[in-house]
Amino acid sequence: xxxxxxFLFFLGIILNVYFISVILHKKGLPQPLSRNLVSFSLSIxxxxxxxxxxxxxxxxxxxxxxxxxxLVSGSFVGYIFFHKIDLRLNPISGWDKSGxxxxxxxxxxxxxxxxxxxxxxxxxxxxxxxxxGVYIVFGSNIQKTGGLNxxxxxxxxxxxxxxxxxxxGYPSIHSDHSPLDPSAPIGSLSPRFYPLFPTYxxxxxxxxxxxxxxxxxxxFGVLSLVFIFLIAKKWIGPWGALVAVFFCAFNPAQLxxxxxxxxxxxxxxxxxxxxxxxxxxxxxxxxxxxFAGGILGLSSFNRVDSLIYxxxxxxxxxxxxxxxRKSLRKGLNFLLGYSAISILGVLYGYINSKPYxxxxxxxxxxxxxxxxxxxxxxxxxxxxxxxxxxIGKKTIESIKNTILxxxxxxxxxxxxxxxxxxxxxHSIQPVISNAEGINDILYFKKNGFLFFLLYVPLGLVLFGIxxxxxxxxxxxxxxxxxxxxxxxLLSFVYxxxxxxxxxxxxxxxxxxxxxxxxxxxxxxxxxYSLPIKKQTxxxxxxxxxxxxYIYHLYNRDRLIFFERMLSGxxxxxxxxxxxxxxxxxxxxxKKEDLASPLRYLSGRDTYLIHKxxxxxxxxxxxxxxxxxxxxxxxxxxxxxxxxxxxKVDKISLEGNFPVDTINRYPDTLIYRGxxxxxxxxxxxSASIQNKKSIFIDPSQFTxxxxxxxxxxxxxxxxYEELKGYDHYIPKDPIGRFRxxxxxxxxxxxxxxxxxxxxxxxxxxxxxxIGDSKKMSIEFSVENSETDDVQIRFHxxxxxxxxxxxxxxxxxx
Numbered sequence: 001x002x003x004x005x006x007f008l009f010f011l012g013i014i015l016n017v018y019f020i021s022v023i024l025h026k027k028g029l030p031q032p033l034s035r036n037l038v039s040f041s042l043s044i045x046x047x048x049x050x051x052x053x054x055x056x057x058x059x060x061x062x063x064x065x066x067x068x069x070x071l072v073s074g075s076f077v078g079y080i081f082f083h084k085i086d087l088r089l090n091p092i093s094g095w096d097k098s099g100x101x102x103x104x105x106x107x108x109x110x111x112x113x114x115x116x117x118x119x120x121x122x123x124x125x126x127x128x129x130x131x132x133g134v135y136i137v138f139g140s141n142i143q144k145t146g147g148l149n150x151x152x153x154x155x156x157x158x159x160x161x162x163x164x165x166x167x168x169g170y171p172s173i174h175s176d177h178s179p180l181d182p183s184a185p186i187g188s189l190s191p192r193f194y195p196l197f198p199t200y201x202x203x204x205x206x207x208x209x210x211x212x213x214x215x216x217x218x219x220f221g222v223l224s225l226v227f228i229f230l231i232a233k234k235w236i237g238p239w240g241a242l243v244a245v246f247f248c249a250f251n252p253a254q255l256x257x258x259x260x261x262x263x264x265x266x267x268x269x270x271x272x273x274x275x276x277x278x279x280x281x282x283x284x285x286x287x288x289x290x291f292a293g294g295i296l297g298l299s300s301f302n303r304v305d306s307l308i309y310x311x312x313x314x315x316x317x318x319x320x321x322x323x324x325r326k327s328l329r330k331g332l333n334f335l336l337g338y339s340a341i342s343i344l345g346v347l348y349g350y351i352n353s354k355p356y357x358x359x360x361x362x363x364x365x366x367x368x369x370x371x372x373x374x375x376x377x378x379x380x381x382x383x384x385x386x387x388x389x390x391i392g393k394k395t396i397e398s399i400k401n402t403i404l405x406x407x408x409x410x411x412x413x414x415x416x417x418x419x420x421x422x423x424x425x426h427s428i429q430p431v432i433s434n435a436e437g438i439n440d441i442l443y444f445k446k447n448g449f450l451f452f453l454l455y456v457p458l459g460l461v462l463f464g465i466x467x468x469x470x471x472x473x474x475x476x477x478x479x480x481x482x483x484x485x486x487x488x489l490l491s492f493v494y495x496x497x498x499x500x501x502x503x504x505x506x507x508x509x510x511x512x513x514x515x516x517x518x519x520x521x522x523x524x525x526x527x528y529s530l531p532i533k534k535q536t537x538x539x540x541x542x543x544x545x546x547x548x549y550i551y552h553l554y555n556r557d558r559l560i561f562f563e564r565m566l567s568g569x570x571x572x573x574x575x576x577x578x579x580x581x582x583x584x585x586x587x588x589x590k591k592e593d594l595a596s597p598l599r600y601l602s603g604r605d606t607y608l609i610h611k612x613x614x615x616x617x618x619x620x621x622x623x624x625x626x627x628x629x630x631x632x633x634x635x636x637x638x639x640x641x642x643x644x645x646x647k648v649d650k651i652s653l654e655g656n657f658p659v660d661t662i663n664r665y666p667d668t669l670i671y672r673g674x675x676x677x678x679x680x681x682x683x684x685s686a687s688i689q690n691k692k693s694i695f696i697d698p699s700q701f702t703x704x705x706x707x708x709x710x711x712x713x714x715x716x717x718x719y720e721e722l723k724g725y726d727h728y729i730p731k732d733p734i735g736r737f738r739x740x741x742x743x744x745x746x747x748x749x750x751x752x753x754x755x756x757x758x759x760x761x762x763x764x765x766x767x768x769i770g771d772s773k774k775m776s777i778e779f780s781v782e783n784s785e786t787d788d789v790q791i792r793f794h795x796x797x798x799x800x801x802x803x804x805x806x807x808x809x810x811x812x
Contacts, residue, residue, distance in 0.1 A: 012069025019076035058147030122214030128596035139201025282479030293337025300345025425449030466526025487518030566655030693809030
């Protein structure tokens with residue numbers, strides 16, 4: 001049954017949608033699809049903005065958001081009555097009954113299909129090691145505390161006991177205390193992300209629970225598709241717009257990222273929404289361009305790199321100055337709206353995440369963006385000032401006349417430039433990179449465009465040149481240029497420097513912000529605007545291109561299309577929030593992907609440590625302080641002298657996920673299983689002897705990896721199944737060790753050994769010494785800082801080796 005708070009929240013959404021629709025109908029937006037889409041999108045953004053404002057004051061509550069929404073609804077009613085607007089409005093008022101009913105039905109089917117693909121198969125990435133999980137953590141903290149205050153001054157006491165072995169903070173939740181800022185107290189923590197998207201995650205969790213967090217982006221994704229339809233429809237009609245929607249909806253990058261808890265789909269919606277408002281209201285203006293710019297400015301609360309939009313808008317204003325002088329004020333209004341909201345976003349970041357801003361500045365990312373924006377501002381100011389002089393007016397008029405007089409030459413130059421850039425990125429830069437002999441990661445960074453083509457086919461990109469020709473030289477619609485310049489600059493920047501880890505699908509998040517939908521839309525525009533007079537030939541070509549793209553989608557999407565990745569993670573964390581002891585309980589773990597979700601989702605005070613050995617040596621002091629102390633570790637047989645260890649629970653995190661690949665498209669779906677033990681620590685006066693040998697139960701593996709499905713054709717599968725057995729070395733780890741295996745078909749197996757949570761390889765994957773029944777390997781641990789080892793057992797599907805016993809011993 002829906003709660004009263006939920007009812008009030010959705011009542012506010014519905015009322016705002018209706019009242020905004022009434023106002024828009026009066027202001028000249030008669031078409032029901034456009035009017036209702038804008039109304040609904042504004043209502044969603046309004047709810048998020050209200051919640052964001054409350055988060056800024058550490059006072060977020062879903063009830064407060066609902067009540068403020070109702071107050072806003074009341075203000076809309078007041079505006080309607082004050083301006084004597086008829087409050088009665090049929091939601092489909094303005095619909096042309098003789099119009100494109102068939103295309104509307106197809107659009108509805110496309111949206112329903114896309115919505116189902118987005119929402120039914122989410123990615124439950126509840127791991128604190130990457131942004132997907134960090135956003136979940138932030139959203140949960142907002143939901144529970146009302147803000148993004150992560151300060152925990154218990155670190156002062158923990159540091160006194162554990163010293164440098166305690167890690168202050170978590171991934172993307174960093175300590176503000178540093179040698180550069182010693183005034184920041186120990187335990188002062190700040191977030192390293194912007195708050196708008198986590199605020200939507202908090203709203204969804206309050207309304208429908210944890211599972212709803214994984215589906216927030218499906219709403220933004222579907223709204224983006226409708227804006228794509230309306231934008232493309234203005235240029236190439238409804239049928240071409242439907243093709244653009246289809247191409248974007250099921251693009252593998254779009255499909256993957258909308259299923260995740262990442263901020264890019266929200267950023268994409270803001271760009272498309274703003275572009276549509278600029279396109280539609282450019283001729284009307286009357287402040288609408290300020291409003292459109294403000295919508296884009298909201299991105300500054302979502303992503304710090306949204307500052308890159310500023311130079312694109314400056315280019316837009318410069319274009320109007322030289323070629324459409326009468327419309328210059330509208331461009332300046334758009335820049336004003338964007339700048340006003342963006343400045344607020346920058347101020348928010350500086351006040352609430354100052355260490356984050358300092359880190360970005362020292363890492364040069366923010367410095368580059370700032371210099372880019374400052375240079376653009378100075379350049380625009382100089383040109384505007386010059387344009388107001390008599391000589392400036394004459395110069396600009398002369399440039400305009402030259403461009404218009406030699407329009408054909410500029411069209412040819414533009415076509416040549418884009419073709420050369422595409423040819424360079426596709427064929428020349430890879431050859432240069434190969435000649436330099438660089439590693440895979442650097443190769444990716446130098447060849448971003450080449451790997452972008454894994455998501456958008458080269459043919460479609462080439463057709464995009466025709467899209468430029470239409471929007472720049474044929475269509476006299478200056479409002480289109482917001483879309484064009486934003487898409488062009490973001491594409492160029494993220495091809496030139498993706499500025500992200502190189503593994504796919506992770507790298508695709510940069511491109512899905514706008515380059516992917518931009519390339520798809522421009523390609524379809526170019527395809528539909530081909531100067532082919534004979535309609536049958538043009539239609540046949542369009543059908544061939546659509547069929548080719550469907551084949552592309554089949555090859556790219558079939559690995560992930562009907563897969564819910566990491567399914568079971570949310571269920572396990574919800575179980576842990578109930579099952580793990582909470583009374584005066586304090587948890588410690590080395591697993592950085594586990595610590596922050598366990599703390600902020602499951603509500604257990606969990607802290608990160610570097611090493612197990614020094615922690616256990618000092619754990620008695622924590623116990624004597626009155627805490628019930630727990631350790632989460634990989635080793636099933638953990639033991640140590642200074643404390644007793646009692647198993648109280650276990651943690652099983654399992655699910656499918658694509659294999660991390662660099663410089664090739666993910667083609668293998670693997671099952672990942674992580675199995676951890678929860679130990680309660682007690683005081684012990686006994687000292688444990690360093691055993692010469694220990695037996696490990698083969699059924700108690702800590703880590704399991706196996707191939708679920710593979711799409712590889714030319715390359716052999718490296719592994720079919722891998723099991724890892726963790727062992728903590730309680731005494732001096734330096735020395736030689738022998739691992740002895742007994743089982744069946746062991747001559748078909750391979751073995752490897754890693755250390756320090758698999759970050760160090762101390763024995764590469766190799767066959768053992770022995771026969772099919774018994775095998776052994778020997779390895780050396782040479783670093784005294786080594787805290788654990790993991791013995792890995794690799795088998796193949798066609799010759800499945802069976803492990804019956806495993807013994808690890810020191811070699812004297």
